[in-house]
Amino acid sequence: MPQYFSRLLAGPSLDAIPQETDFWHDRELSLFSCPSADADYALTALVFKISRNPKDLLAHLRRIYFCYDQRLSEQLYAALLDLMIILDGKGTAISRRMIQASQSRLLVQQCQDLLKTDGQTPLANRYSLFSKGLLASRELVRSRRQTEAQHDYLALANDFIEYSQLEQAMDVLETGINLQHDRPDLQLALLELYKSTKNRERFQLNRQRFSDSGVVLEGEWLELAHYFEGQAS
Incomplete structure (x- = not known):
């Protein structure tokens, strides 16, 4: 499965950003x-x-x-x-x-x-x-x-991941797949998150939901289904 996110939990080190005394230069806010x-x-x-x-x-x-x-x-x-x-x-x-x-x-x-x-x-x-x-x-x-219409859902999901907000990243990718059926990259990125977080229940729920709504699912969905079955046995 392609690796869309090089790091799922690690974000930019806050220690690498100099701390300022000015109210507007909070270390974490400065990341933006x-x-x-x-x-x-x-x-x-x-x-x-x-x-x-x-x-x-x-x-x-x-x-x-x-x-x-x-x-x-x-x-x-x-x-x-x-x-x-x-x-x-x-x-x-x-x-x-x-x-x-x-x-x-x-x-x-x-x-x-x-x-x-x-x-x-x-x-x-x-x-x-x-x-x-x-x-x-x-x-x-x-x-x-x-x-x-305009947002790159993959980039936005990556933004959430940078701050360890994996649930929100999955929300964004699921929304993107619903709105942009012709984006296999969104599906593959979402599958990577399901696997990394071992979220079998969410995977099964959305696999069925996407299928029912007419989304053409990539073959990697079946691969991940087999993976979760092996984990359960």
Whole structure:
């Protein structure tokens, strides 16, 4: 079976990244610094993670840091707003700290809106994922469609694997196979994860599900079925 991932558990060593005292230069968040040519992909990947797991606080912080670092004021405003919405009145100290630390990259009105104390949710913009406004809802649907159409699911799965999030990597690959039936590389990568994690139950469930939905399964599915049968005997 082709080896799509050279390492399943190991990611970049955090010890190799110098620790900074500045709030915005957290060692782990600094892993998301990238050339401007890759900025769209990196931000889309972060948004995808948050949309799949809205309570992933670290992903929210990475998104905020990335938008701050790239000087994307509208996207930064949306990232801060989404964090506030998910916290739902909790974690006031951390959300205010993030807003105050972001002031130099926000418009004055954006800061004022985010720091409102009247209990009303600040007005959303088109980059917000979780606000209740119709504009945000339409943009979220469109954003998800664009992500499904444009994203390289294999690369995104590898991104999850870099942070040892193997369940999420399998989620991404399974979604990609459902949407892109003509991608055998997604199937082979998923099979590699099933085998590496010894997840026989998930393998059997999705083998049947893909077959029922008309996905043409690669021969390696049968090979892995035989492998799991041998493990069980």
